[in-house]
Amino acid sequence: MSLVRPLPRRLTRPLSWLAVLAWVLCMAVLVHRSYFQASAANLATDLARYGSTAHWRGVYYRGEKIGFTVGQTVPIDGGFELQEDGRLQMSLLGATTPAIIRTTARVDKTFALKSFDFSLDPGTGPVQVKGTIQGLTLTLAITSAGRTRTEVRTLTEPPALMLSLARRLASAGLRDGAEHAWTMFDPATMRNAPVRVKVGRREIVRVNERPLPAFRVDLSFAGLQTTSWVTDTGEVVREESPIGLLTVAESQERAVAMAVPRNVQLDLLEASAVVPQSKQRIEEPRDVQRLRLRLEGADLSSPDLQGAGQTVEGDVIEIVDARTLRAEAGSGFQVPGSGFQVPGSGFGVPGSGVQIPGSGSYLRPEPLIESDAPEIREEAARVLTGVTGARERAERLTRHVNGLLDKKPTVSLPSALEVLRTKVGDCNEHTALYVALARAAGIPARINVGLVAVRNAFYYHAWPEVYIDEGRAGGLWLPVDPTFNQFPADATHVRLARGGLDQQAAIIPLIGRVKMTILEMDLAPGASPVMVGRP
Numbered sequence: 001m002s003l004v005r006p007l008p009r010r011l012t013r014p015l016s017w018l019a020v021l022a023w024v025l026c027m028a029v030l031v032h033r034s035y036f037q038a039s040a041a042n043l044a045t046d047l048a049r050y051g052s053t054a055h056w057r058g059v060y061y062r063g064e065k066i067g068f069t070v071g072q073t074v075p076i077d078g079g080f081e082l083q084e085d086g087r088l089q090m091s092l093l094g095a096t097t098p099a100i101i102r103t104t105a106r107v108d109k110t111f112a113l114k115s116f117d118f119s120l121d122p123g124t125g126p127v128q129v130k131g132t133i134q135g136l137t138l139t140l141a142i143t144s145a146g147r148t149r150t151e152v153r154t155l156t157e158p159p160a161l162m163l164s165l166a167r168r169l170a171s172a173g174l175r176d177g178a179e180h181a182w183t184m185f186d187p188a189t190m191r192n193a194p195v196r197v198k199v200g201r202r203e204i205v206r207v208n209e210r211p212l213p214a215f216r217v218d219l220s221f222a223g224l225q226t227t228s229w230v231t232d233t234g235e236v237v238r239e240e241s242p243i244g245l246l247t248v249a250e251s252q253e254r255a256v257a258m259a260v261p262r263n264v265q266l267d268l269l270e271a272s273a274v275v276p277q278s279k280q281r282i283e284e285p286r287d288v289q290r291l292r293l294r295l296e297g298a299d300l301s302s303p304d305l306q307g308a309g310q311t312v313e314g315d316v317i318e319i320v321d322a323r324t325l326r327a328e329a330g331s332g333f334q335v336p337g338s339g340f341q342v343p344g345s346g347f348g349v350p351g352s353g354v355q356i357p358g359s360g361s362y363l364r365p366e367p368l369i370e371s372d373a374p375e376i377r378e379e380a381a382r383v384l385t386g387v388t389g390a391r392e393r394a395e396r397l398t399r400h401v402n403g404l405l406d407k408k409p410t411v412s413l414p415s416a417l418e419v420l421r422t423k424v425g426d427c428n429e430h431t432a433l434y435v436a437l438a439r440a441a442g443i444p445a446r447i448n449v450g451l452v453a454v455r456n457a458f459y460y461h462a463w464p465e466v467y468i469d470e471g472r473a474g475g476l477w478l479p480v481d482p483t484f485n486q487f488p489a490d491a492t493h494v495r496l497a498r499g500g501l502d503q504q505a506a507i508i509p510l511i512g513r514v515k516m517t518i519l520e521m522d523l524a525p526g527a528s529p530v531m532v533g534r535p
Contacts, residue, residue: 047085055235056255059088062244067099068255069247073167073234079108082164087256100126111168113160113185125422127368127415131185133159138185142367144415145375149367159185169197170234174215176201196220205229207237207249214238242512273457278518282453285490292318292520295494297513304498308465308477309491316519322488327474362444362467366500369432370417371439379420380440394443394466394480394487401434401482427483431462434482438466446498448479449507451516453492458516460507463489465498 050070059067067088074081086101105116113133119126128143138159140151160168160182169180178199185193200216214229214237228239237249282288294316305312309322365372383400387393406424416436419429431447438445444467451458463483469475479489496507 049083050085054252056250056252057236057247058250058255059086060246060248063246065257068250070252070255076106079106079114080111080167081106082167105164107164111160111164111171112158113164125418127418140367144368144370145417145421147370147373147417149365149370151367157183159183165195165197166228166230166236167234169199169217169230170232174199174217174230174232176215203229205238208251212237273459274451274514274516275457276516276518278521280518280521281456282492282521283456285453285492286486287524288453288491288521289321289324289524290318290520290522291491291518292316293494294517294519296515296517298496298510302497305495308479308495310495317494319491319494321491322479325476325478325488327468327470327476362446363439363442365436365439368415368500369436369439370415371436373417373436375420376416376436377440380437383437384441390443390468390470391478393441394438394468394478397434397437397441397443397466398480398482398487399485401430401437402485405430405433407483427462430483431464434464434480438464443467447500448493448495448498450496451494452481453490458492458494461493463493 047070050072054070054072057069058065059069067086069084069086071082071084074083082103082105084101084103086099088099088101100119100121102119103116104118106114108114115130115132117128117130119128121127125145130141130143132139136155136158138153138155140153142149142151165182165184172178176199180197182195182197183193184195196219198218198220200218202213202215204211205214206212212231214231217228217230219226219228226239226241229237231237235249236247239247276293296315298315300312300315300317305317309325310317310319312318363371370376380397384393384396387396404423405419408424408426414425414428414432416432419425419433425433435445435447446465447462448465449460449462452461452463461483463479463481465477465479467475468478479493479495480487481489481493484490496510
């Protein structure tokens with residue numbers, strides 16, 4: 001069961017915050033109590049690099065404190081080093097969920113990016129991303145669970161980092177009416193993304209009980225709008241977002257004072273739910289055989305929303321029970337031009353590039369889906385020893401991942417290798433580990449994100465899809481849910497996006513905007529419909 005718990009975004013780091021938020025949207029509520037409190041000594045050590053010129057900011061959700069950030073710019077040979085740390089702490093159902101984010105970027109005197117270090121630690125160990133840029137060549141080193149993977153990418157234009165955006169604006173000269181369309185590299189999603197910035201007039205903002213002149217700056221990314229106030233020197237003194245999140249400049253003492261009051265917990269729970277208009281309540285999602293609903297406020301045009309038991313026409317989505325799905329002849333996986341096809345046993349050739357023509361590969365490892373790691377391959381081989389048949393192997397992995405992980409909400413960029421080490425997590429960790437294990441076993445798998453029914457409301461959630469090859473009968477994509485221990489997943493799983501963090505960020509603009517109406521619902525024979533408004 002997954003609840004939306006929004007995180008703040010700042011002008012200097014909106015894409016990384018968005019990437020974190022895309023996962024936080026999918027946290028489980030089947031939690032064990034797990035409290036995180038950084039000791040004063042550890043906190044002082046972590047933040048020791050910040051001097052008297054550092055800028056501290058409190059992070060608030062609808063007026064209540066949930067964290068802080070601190071940043072500074074340090075001159076170095078040939079340019080500057082930009083440093084930022086963030087601490088967030090949220091509570092849900094008695095569990096306190098932390099996030100520790102650290103970024104260091106090195107830029108030249110024009111604030112062009114040269115290298116960066118980024119890490120996100122949910123309290124179980126950090127995922128670290130390091131990058132160096134030479135011309136249009138970007139070299140990435142991604143470290144999780146003590147293992148480092150290196151990638152080299154060729155970019156179409158020199159990258160910039162969001163951490164330097166405010167300074168870049170100030171360096172160019174802030175002026176009313178100026179507009180910019182830049183491409184920024186985000187270390188959390190490890191991709192370039194377009195950002196549009198519009199500078200407004202200078203306004204007076206109250207900071208630490210005193211008036212301060214700052215330019216209003218509107219930023220647009222992935223359908224989201226934020227408004228920030230930036231001083232002539234490039235300091236972000238305030239930022240507001242439409243979902244009730246606020247960051248504001250504060251003294252160090254006030255910024256680091258953190259608490260999560262009960263009314264914030266209740267407010268976050270309320271903000272998470274998409275409550276549908278319906279004449280019937282969904283008491284048991286497994287009883288739903290067909291669900292037809294209207295979803296307003298969401299872009300449903302992506303082809304990723306079609307198939308695997310789900311069809312979309314306009315703003316109407318229909319989902320059928322995945323247990324009724326059957327293989328289709330001629331739908332097997334092939335390597336274009338090679339004649340190679342995944343055999344009916346469900347085995348493929350890991351790393352071979354087996355794919356559906358026109359689509360991405362679903363057997364290859366990814367930066368945080370380390371299906372080629374020896375530990376992942378060994379775990380998959382151990383779990384599937386003696387298990388034959390594509391469905392049987394996919395189901396065994398579902399049951400194994402569900403039983404392996406302690407159900408605990410985690411603010412992280414889930415690395416399958418790290419999840420295998422810690423054995424804790426929410427729907428994101430369950431999904432990442434399942435996809436990695438499946439790919440390691442030669443079973444094509446991919447990540448879905450969307451909504452799922454829990455106690456008469458819908459919450460944001462992540463789950464896998466696995467390709468079941470049934471030989472001459474053909475094959476099919478089957479949604480499964482290791483978090484809920486469902487094989488296949490029930491018909492209340494509403495897919496809104498498919499893919500990694502960069503794709504999943506597309507769901508963030510939906511927060512507080514989506515309206516759902518259940519048009520039709522067929523239940524299993526013997527199930528008793530519960531009518532709304534009846535005793």
